Structure formats: C-alpha cells, structure tokens
Amino acid sequence: MTRKTLTAFLLGTSIFGLAGQAQAQDTTLTIESWRNDDLAIWQEKLIPAFEAKNPGIKVVFSPSAPTEYNAALNAKLDAGSAGDLITCRPFDASLELYDKGLLADLAGLAGMENFTDVAKSAWSTDDGAATFCVPMASVIHGFIYNKDAFAEVGVEVPKTEGEFFAALDKLKQDGTYIPMAMGTKDLWEAATMGYQNIGPSYWKGEEGRLALIKGEQKLTDPQWVEPFAALAKWKDYLGDGFEAQSYPDSQNLFTLGRAAIYPAGSWEISLFNTQADFEMGAFAPPVKAAGDTCYISDHNDIAIGLNANSPNADAAKTFLSWVASPEFATIYANALPGFFSLSSTPVEMEDALAQEFVSWRENCESTIRSTYQILSRGTPNLENETWVKSANVINGTETPEAAAAELQKGLASWYDPQK
Amino acid sequence: MAGERADRRPTRWHIAVFLAPAVLIYTAVMIIPLFGTLQLSLFSTVDNRQIFVGLKNFATLFGDERWADSFWNALWNNTWFFIVHMVVQNPIGVLLAALLSHPRLRFSAFYRTAIFVPTILSFVIVGFTWKLILSPLWGVAPELLDMIGLKHLFTPWLGKEDYALTTLGLISVWQFVGIPMMLIYAALLSIPEEILEAAECDGITGFSQFWKIQLPLILPAIGIISILTFVGNFNAFDLIYSAQGALAGPNYATDILGTFLYRTFFGFQLQIGDPNMGATIASIMFFIILAGVCLYLFAIQTRLRRYQF
Numbered sequence: 001m002t003r004k005t006l007t008a009f010l011l012g013t014s015i016f017g018l019a020g021q022a023q024a025q026d027t028t029l030t031i032e033s034w035r036n037d038d039l040a041i042w043q044e045k046l047i048p049a050f051e052a053k054n055p056g057i058k059v060v061f062s063p064s065a066p067t068e069y070n071a072a073l074n075a076k077l078d079a080g081s082a083g084d085l086i087t088c089r090p091f092d093a094s095l096e097l098y099d100k101g102l103l104a105d106l107a108g109l110a111g112m113e114n115f116t117d118v119a120k121s122a123w124s125t126d127d128g129a130a131t132f133c134v135p136m137a138s139v140i141h142g143f144i145y146n147k148d149a150f151a152e153v154g155v156e157v158p159k160t161e162g163e164f165f166a167a168l169d170k171l172k173q174d175g176t177y178i179p180m181a182m183g184t185k186d187l188w189e190a191a192t193m194g195y196q197n198i199g200p201s202y203w204k205g206e207e208g209r210l211a212l213i214k215g216e217q218k219l220t221d222p223q224w225v226e227p228f229a230a231l232a233k234w235k236d237y238l239g240d241g242f243e244a245q246s247y248p249d250s251q252n253l254f255t256l257g258r259a260a261i262y263p264a265g266s267w268e269i270s271l272f273n274t275q276a277d278f279e280m281g282a283f284a285p286p287v288k289a290a291g292d293t294c295y296i297s298d299h300n301d302i303a304i305g306l307n308a309n310s311p312n313a314d315a316a317k318t319f320l321s322w323v324a325s326p327e328f329a330t331i332y333a334n335a336l337p338g339f340f341s342l343s344s345t346p347v348e349m350e351d352a353l354a355q356e357f358v359s360w361r362e363n364c365e366s367t368i369r370s371t372y373q374i375l376s377r378g379t380p381n382l383e384n385e386t387w388v389k390s391a392n393v394i395n396g397t398e399t400p401e402a403a404a405a406e407l408q409k410g411l412a413s414w415y416d417p418q419k
Numbered sequence: 420m421a422g423e424r425a426d427r428r429p430t431r432w433h434i435a436v437f438l439a440p441a442v443l444i445y446t447a448v449m450i451i452p453l454f455g456t457l458q459l460s461l462f463s464t465v466d467n468r469q470i471f472v473g474l475k476n477f478a479t480l481f482g483d484e485r486w487a488d489s490f491w492n493a494l495w496n497n498t499w500f501f502i503v504h505m506v507v508q509n510p511i512g513v514l515l516a517a518l519l520s521h522p523r524l525r526f527s528a529f530y531r532t533a534i535f536v537p538t539i540l541s542f543v544i545v546g547f548t549w550k551l552i553l554s555p556l557w558g559v560a561p562e563l564l565d566m567i568g569l570k571h572l573f574t575p576w577l578g579k580e581d582y583a584l585t586t587l588g589l590i591s592v593w594q595f596v597g598i599p600m601m602l603i604y605a606a607l608l609s610i611p612e613e614i615l616e617a618a619e620c621d622g623i624t625g626f627s628q629f630w631k632i633q634l635p636l637i638l639p640a641i642g643i644i645s646i647l648t649f650v651g652n653f654n655a656f657d658l659i660y661s662a663q664g665a666l667a668g669p670n671y672a673t674d675i676l677g678t679f680l681y682r683t684f685f686g687f688q689l690q691i692g693d694p695n696m697g698a699t700i701a702s703i704m705f706f707i708i709l710a711g712v713c714l715y716l717f718a719i720q721t722r723l724r725r726y727q728f
Contacts, residue, residue, distance in 0.1 A: 070686055074692055089689075091689075093689060093691065183578075184669065185577065187668045187669075239555075239556065241555020241573075242578075243669065244553065244579075246550070249554065252556075376689040381688075381689055383688060383690075384687060387666060387688075388670055391670070398670075413485065
C-alpha cells in the first residue's frame with residue numbers, strides 16, 4: 001500500500017520535475033517551508049514584489065506540513081533534492097544543518113547588518129562567529145479573548161494570576177462560554193501555549209532560562225514547578241473532552257464564539273481575524289502580584305537560509321538580501337500580523353491585535369522559549385518531553401512535582417551542567 | 420547414454436529470464452535495504468562520520484533506562500494491539516464469513532462489498548474520519564449515545580491513556596475485518612458439498628456442523644490470517660501516526676514500534692533524527708517478526724492437517 005503510494009509519488013514528482021525544467025528559462029529558486037498557511041501571502045504579495053525588482057529570477061514557495069517539515073527537509077537535504085532556500089527552524093535544528101555543511105554561512109551577506117545579535121542568536125553558532133539564516137520573524141505568547149464575552153459576563157481583563165483565575169471562575173459560573181479553549185490531544189498546545197506562555201513570569205525570563213543552561217537552576221526548583229501547578233488548575237476551565245480536543249478544534253471553538261479565552265501565540269492573529277466575527281483583545285501572561293515585572297515569550301521563530309549545495313547560490317543571495325531589507329519586513333509584518341519583524345528598523349503595523357501584542361515589548365521583559373537553546377540537544381529531548389509532561393499535568397494524570405522531576409532526570413541524563 | 424543426453428540438453432535460460440524481474444526488483448527494494456538497515460544499526464555517527472561500534476546500539480536500546488522504557492512500552496503496546504486484533508478481528512471475520520456462506524442469506528454480495536470497502540480506504544482517511552466521529556466537540560458518537568440514553572458512557576477515548584490504544588485497535592479492526600472475512604469465506608466455499616451432506620446424514624447439523632466439520636477444514640486459512648495479522652500489526656504505523664501524531668499521545672500510551680522507530684529515525688520537532696538508533700529499532704522489529712513467522716512456519720503450520728478433496 002505505502003510502497004504503491006511512494007511509487008506513484010516518485011513518478012508524479014519526476015514528471016512534474018521534467019515539466020518544471022522544460023519551462024525554466026530564468027533561474028528558479030525553490031523555498032522549503034513549513035508555513036503552508038502562508039502560501040497565498042508568498043504567492044500574491046512577497047514573490048511578485050521580489051520578482052518585479054529582480055527580473056530573471058523566479059521564486060517558488062513549496063511548503064510541507066509543519067509536523068513533517070524537519071524530517072522531510074533532512075531527508076531531502078541528504079538526498080540532494082532540497083530547494084535552494086531553506087526556511088530555518090530556530091536553534092539546534094538549523095545549527096545541526098549548518099554543522100553538517102548543508103546550510104551556507106551568511107555572515108557577509110548584504111543586509112545582515114539590519115539585525116541585532118539577539119535577533120540572530122537563534123541562527124548563529126554558539127560563539128556567534130557564523131550566522132546561517134536571515135531572521136524573519138518572532139512570535140509572542142499571550143492570551144486572546146472574546147471582548148463580547150467579557151462584556152456580557154462582566155469580566156475585567158486580568159493582570160495578575162489571582163484575577164486570571166477569578167475571571168475564569170466567573171466565566172465558568174455564568175456557563176454561556178467555555179472559559180478557555182485548549183486541548184491536550186496534540187500535546188504541543190499544552191507546552192507551547194501553556195507552559196512556555198505563563199512560565200517566564202515564574203522563572204523570570206532570561207534570568208531563569210540562562211541559569212538553567214548554566215546548571216545553576218534545576219527544573220525541580222519552585223520557579224519551574226509553579227507553572228505546572230498553575231497549568232494543573234486549568235483543567236477545570238477547559239471544554240468537555242479536552243483530552244481529545246486537537247489544535248484545530250481549539251481554534252474553531254474560539255473563533256465560533258463558544259469559548260472566551262484562548263491561550264495563544266501571536267501567529268494566530270491573521271487566521272482569527274478572518275474567521276472570528278466578534279471583537280478580540282489580547283492580554284499578556286498574568287503576573288503573580290500586582291506591580292511585578294511582566295515577562296513575555298518573544299520567541300525567534302522563523303528565518304531563511306541558503307542550501308549550501310544550491311546551484312543558484314547567487315540568485316538565492318540576492319533573494320536573501322531582499323528578505324533582510326526593510327521592504328520585506330514591512331510587507332511580511334503587515335501581511336502576517338502576529339509575525340513580528342526582527343529587523344532593527346521599526347515596522348509600522350496596522351492590525352490592532354498585533355499592535356497590542358507588540359506593545360508588551362515596551363514594558364515587559366522578553367525571553368525565548370526555555371527549552372529551545374542547547375537544552376534540546378540530547379535524548380530524551382527536553383522540548384518533546386515538555387509537551388508530553390505538560391499534557392499529563394493538565395490531564396491530571398501526573399502531579400506537577402512528578403512531571404518536573406521526570407524532566408529534570410531526563411535532562412540530567414545527558415546534559416553535563418545539570419548532572 | 421543418460422549422461423550424454425543431459426549434456427546435450429540446452430541450458431534452460433527461460434527459467435533465469437522468468438525469475439529475473441522478481442529477483443532483481445525484490446533484491447533492489449527489499450533485500451539490499453534490509454541488509455543496509457542491519458548494517459546501519461552497527462554504526463554510530465561521531466563528528467559526522469560513521470564509526471563501527473558493534474552491538475553498542477543494541478546495548479543502549481536495552482541497557483539505557485530511558486531507551487529500554489520506551490522500547491518495552493512500545494513492544495507491550497504493539498502486543499496489545501495484536502491481541503485486540505486476534506481476539507476481535509479474526510473471530511468476527513470467521514463469524515461474518517460463516518454468515519455470508521449461509522446459502523439462504525439474501526444480499527450477501529452487498530454485505531460482502533460493504534464490509535470489505537474500508538479495507539481499501541487510506542489510513543489517513545480512516546484516522547481522520549474516526550477522529551471526527553469520536554470528537555467530543557463535533558463528533559456524532561456523543562450524540563448517538565445520547566439518543567439511546569447512554570451519554571454517560573462517553574469519554575474522549577482517544578485522549579485517555581487507558582482507552583486510546585484499545586480504541587485505535589478497534590478502529591483498525593473495523594478497517595481490516597474484511598480481509599479475514601474474505602479469506603475464510605473463500606476457504607468455506609471450497610469445502611465440497613458432499614462432506615457437509617455426509618455430515619448431515621450422520622446427524623451433524625447447524626452449529627455443531629460448523630464446529631466439527633467446517634472449522635477444522637478452514638484452520639489453515641485461520642493460520643495464514645493470524646500470521647498476516649501478526650506481520651501487519653508489528654509493522655503498523657500509519658493509523659497511529661495519522662490519529663495521534665508521532666509522539667503517540669497521551670503520554671506515549673499509543674506508542675508502538677512503528678511510531679517509536681519513526682521518531683527515532685527521522686526525529687521529531689526539536690529532536691534530531693538518529694538513523695543509527697532508528698536502524699537498531701528497525702532491526703529488532705525485523706527479528707521479532709522473523710521469530711514470529713518462524714514459530715508459525717515450524718511449530719504450527721507443519722502440524723496443521725490439510726485435506727485434499
């Protein structure tokens with residue numbers, strides 16, 4: 001069965017491949033990406049804008065499913081059939097590709113001076129000597145809420161943890177809306193929208209994250225267990241059968257107006273804008289007590305690099321320089337509100353919800369997801385384990401302490417500073 | 420004289436020619452990759468180079484606490500998946516075949532087709548359809564249960580550690596019950612009428628006729644089905660992957676050897692793939708299946724009595 005599908009697939013691609021060659025007079029660049037949601041934006045806005053300025057270079061955006069991207073890309077790169085331009089996951093996934101010589105060093109590329117070291121951190125070697133992808137965007141975590149629902153039930157936008165749970169209680173008592181739309185079926189929601197969303201307020205953002213990398217803090221320390229304890233309380237506010245609720249289910253539940261609060265990443269904004277017909281607002285992850293410093297996860301998420309074996313390296317570099325330009329940043333940030341430019345040049349954005357998210361950068365401390373840099377290099381993989389454990393904690397099948405202890409044990413098994 | 424004749428006999432090229440396509444294709448797509456996998460499992464990547472490490476990967480898989488936990492969890496889940504099929508799929512297949520071969524059953528062609536259709540569906544379609552049917556939000560399962568007053572029995576099966584794997588097993592049974600049904604149906608049809616008539620003359624009718632005459636005659640078919648189920652289950656991957664994802668949640672409760680292999684070999688999300696450990700798991704899967712098939716061939720099939728009519 002699978003073999004037949006594969007044969008058909010190979011036949012199909014070889015035919016398309018031939019067709020592609022027959023047409024190609026200009027240099028054609030192919031972009032590998034996991035952002036299949038962005039296909040229209042690339043085809044209608046970004047690629048035409050580039051091609052208008054660079055006649056002779058054609059660009060094809062060829063995305064695959066997000067969860068399959070890393071595996072598919074690695075296989076294609078090993079087989080030498082990957083596209084010229086590679087959309088880069090942050091940190092180790094791309095670093096590994098660079099170390100294997102599959103991504104080219106872009107340190108000298110025109111336009112790279114538009115980015116700060118922090119922006120480039122996710123796509124540089126540990127010593128910062130080489131940068132191998134042009135940073136495109138970061139995403140910010142927070143909560144999106146249904147303004148109509150809040151007004152109807154009479155809930156104020158919460159600022160502290162106490163207010164947050166009070167609001168959830170009130171919504172639950174009222175009963176018109178499911179207080180919070182999240183499921184644990186796909187696991188990553190629990191970790192990304194849950195643990196990494198509220199966590200930085202507890203472990204104090206960069207301070208805790210770097211201490212963990214240095215081995216000065218452990219995942220069993222209170223500041224790392226408390227977010228799990230808070231997540232364990234979420235269980236009561238999720239919809240019926242949240243254990244089998246998948247990520248698209250949660251999105252639909254919120255955009256259909258059946259749920260009041262959605263633990264979000266800013267990448268949801270453009271989809272929600274088109275699907276929800278009520279007014280939406282956003283609030284930052286609540287702090288423990290009024291007046292505490294707030295911390296947000298402002299995570300370097302997406303960049304684009306050059307396949308080291310690309311036959312069209314010069315054309316590809318032209319494209320990458322354009323990606324590094326303010327022009328690209330403006331088109332991209334406005335076409336995809338919620339993907340915030342990492343360029344040092346400020347970008348004007350029109351979307352109100354996106355403005356709300358980005359405004360937190362001014363008075364909150366920014367950090368990136370705790371598990372991404374260095375700590376997910378070994379087996380067991382800390383990020384993937386955090387998915388499983390966060391879901392367990394919300395499902396109530398494992399206590400916060402037990403989950404944290406397991407994570408620490410897994411990390412300590414291969415990461416020397418934590419031994 | 421005899422020797423001379425043998426010498427003069429022309430080389431029988433046609434045998435080689437007829438065998439060649441199958442041998443070549445099978446060697447290229449099955450045998451070479453198989454040995455490639457076995458070879459890969461004896462190496463390890465150090466500084467981007469493959470280094471021969473002997474059986475060290477196997478030692479890690481069974482000796483390292485975490486690897487061993489994941490492996491035994493996957494193996495047990497796989498065994499349970501197989502048990503569900505053996506206990507549910509094959510008896511139901513036999514039952515359906517027995518019903519279908521009943522001479523007075525009307526519309527049997529329709530039933531036969533209807534029951535067989537899911538078998539030809541893609542795993543992805545089956546996975547998504549059942550995910551939707553069982554969805555606590557938009558699924559029909561909660562509503563149907565509500566209609567007969569059994570709403571309290573509904574739980575989000577695919578999201579609960581205790582039920583998820585059994586649920587997936589039953590979904591797979593639903594999909595594949597057509598195969599044992601067809602094979603046994605064919606075996607039942609090949610039993611000559613005279614034997615059954617002779618049995619009737621001896622006063623063996625109805626259920627005892629099935630039990631004493633037909634069942635022993637279809638035992639070889641049941642044996643073949645069991646071994647097909649065994650191989651299919653221990654190679655399974657698609658349904659779990661499409662319904663539960665590569666992490667086989669919740670809490671690895673639905674992780675079988677196939678998903679464990681996929682995650683290890685290709686990597687998942689931030690986990691970078693490790694082809695060597697992946698090949699090690701694949702080799703173990705191969706040995707498990709090999710052992711199962713050998714056990715069947717030498718211990719069971721040789722003891723099955725066959726009847727020639």
